[in-house]
Amino acid sequence: MKIVLFFQSTSQKSWRLKLSGAYRFARENDWFIQVIDIYSKPRDIRRALERWNPAGCLVDRALAQGNPPDLLFGDLPTVYLDQAPTRTPCAHPALIHDSASEARLAGSELLRLDCASYAYIGLQRGYFWDRERQTEFRRLCAENGKGLTILPHRNLRAAIAALPKPCGILAANDSCAMDIWPVAASLGLDIPGDIAVAGIDNDEMYAESVTPGLTSAEPDFEGAGYRLAQMLADEMDRPSPRADTPATQTYGALRLVRRGSTNRLPDGNPRIERALEHIRRHALRSGFTTDEVVAVIGGPRRTATELFRKATGTSILEAIQARRFEEVLRLLRNPNQQIEPIAGLCGYSAPSFLKRLFKSRTGLSMREWRKRNADPSD
Template sequence: MSNFTSVHIRREAAIEKPQKHVALLIETSNEYARGLLAGIKSYIRTHRPWSIYLGEHSRLGTDLSWLNNWRGDGILARIENKEIAEYVRMLNVPTVDLSASRLLEYLPCVETHNETIAIWAAEHLSSRGLKHYAYCGDPGFRWSVERGKHFEHYLQQKKGYTVHTFQHESKSTVMDERLLMAEWLQQLPKPIGIMACYDITAQSLLEACRLAGVTVPEQAAIIGVDNDDLLCNLSSPPLSSIQPDTVKSGYLAASLLDRMMSGETIAPQTYLIEPVKVITRMSTDVIAVEDPYVSSAIQFIREHAYEDLKVEDVLRHIPLSRRSLDHRFMNALDRTPHEEIIQVRMKLLMRLLSETDWTLPVIAERLGYKHPEYMGVAFKKFTGMSPGAFREHHKGITL
């Protein structure tokens, strides 16, 4: 074969497989969407590169003027409103939807499995011994409505519990909504387990709890969805959350779009992706107790976990004798106030070991231990491992 023929074939191959131009109608303002983008990036890195168009875009945004002169090959989109749906329909290029809204039912759709998420939230809260439940959602989003429906159905059908609901008021200001939430929270039976439709709503709930004077997790245990690590750990107390597999969702959506851009017909079905796990943090770290003295003592212990706390300090806050408080704790939790103090402080120490690079003397000082050696002995007695060994096994894992 001549050099001319060889070059000619290579040029034909290049013409046959030009770089694809793909628009991403996906916001970057929340953890779920950023996870989708990470999955798309992962697919592109292991396949033929695309030319990506990603503009300034919010989830409910309708301004797509940045796409006016775009002449592309495919779209990956979170189609959450009719305006976006109509724009995608007009462009008439291969598209994969990443929203549960399903406004264009002729498109294939990749979405997290909302029923599993709701069931996991219900099981997590019910494992805390709670008997009252509520859901805080946003009726403007189908995925929120689905999560609330499945959460309520599971608790009613499997457990026999009634679920109270709070729905986001789209026309209210942020402060007005917080006040409405606070009023709703005050009226709920307690202690109660609350599922929020996603972490941002859960964070608003925590603020409303402060306004309402409702303690978390003692009176209201709250769990969100998305596991936005920064938001969850900046919350007070740190927020428990369910982690969806958004990277897998983004990767699968990119794979489906690639096949569509290559001429393959993909059925307009919904591909449901199971979540990864429940991340337990302090917002649900509670065992429901009806004894008000025990509940108040637990709250005091958690608020002072960074101090060299003794049972005598708790007794100065609770008007009971040591014997009476011990008896009430054993009836409610099957452990003494002293054991509760140790457990709370050891869990806090576990978090600091796994999530920070602080030295043992620094951690000991932060937790009110006078000697790091004593802290190490207490930790090994509680866990069966030295602090160093525990850190080696759990580094980077959120507890």
């Protein structure tokens, strides 16, 4: 069994996902990964290297400027993760996050709505990935003939009030986006009717904590951890230390998770927008019925169903079924998810019913579909 040290932190979801991807590779290749705090002092890192005598090292450099330094690893096979572009070239291969890719994905979702104005809210402490996302969103807006306002953290309420409505706001990450909801409420503005909001990270702790939920672009952090380990495996297989320029690879956005914060309908009917958000949040629950959606819309059942169809082009039942089937496909793409429990996780009463439905819709069994459509990183 090969021992690999991962200089990493587990305090944030993104870091835990990267670690999860590396662990998956480790299970497949008989590795043991020992996590070492990325903020360890150089002398503690030296002690860890002496104690564990690893076959290689993975080093996350997203926040820790120059720590740990290159010299600590020497000729030991090492791969860096998320090294800032402002740092001097390092002596080891690196997997770099294309932060602009999430801005393209989330920004395109906002531009699809053709808002009267657009804005960006970043972090108070500027990181390189924050600046990259702001720059990319500005470029996208310019391509579409739109200007971009950079929102200040001080006097945020006044800045949002001054934006022509409806407006679209991209946040540097999901945590940053949370500032928009209380401001909108204090101004009597509707999300997404007056303000459409998109974030980055798809951190459910934030995205699902507000109503309507936050649309968010999800980076492929888990896939990045897996690829990082693959790169290290290649380095460890080298017969001699690298003499050429270290290779650099990139990773970026995985998918856009649409929630109610960008679910603005052409006629702006808030009752239907609330109904769609209710379906998104609750349709996977066993026993969920169209009656709940009708109650959210309000009024007589016939009137509610007609309003829903007119606004969305589909029936309430079809919208529920679409939400459930979308989740089935998402779970099937994950090779670590067992197939049998998927029916219950998606609101279906029995696995046999879902299997028949799936076959009729796709022409394939669930297992066959997975083989053809599993995520490449998996």
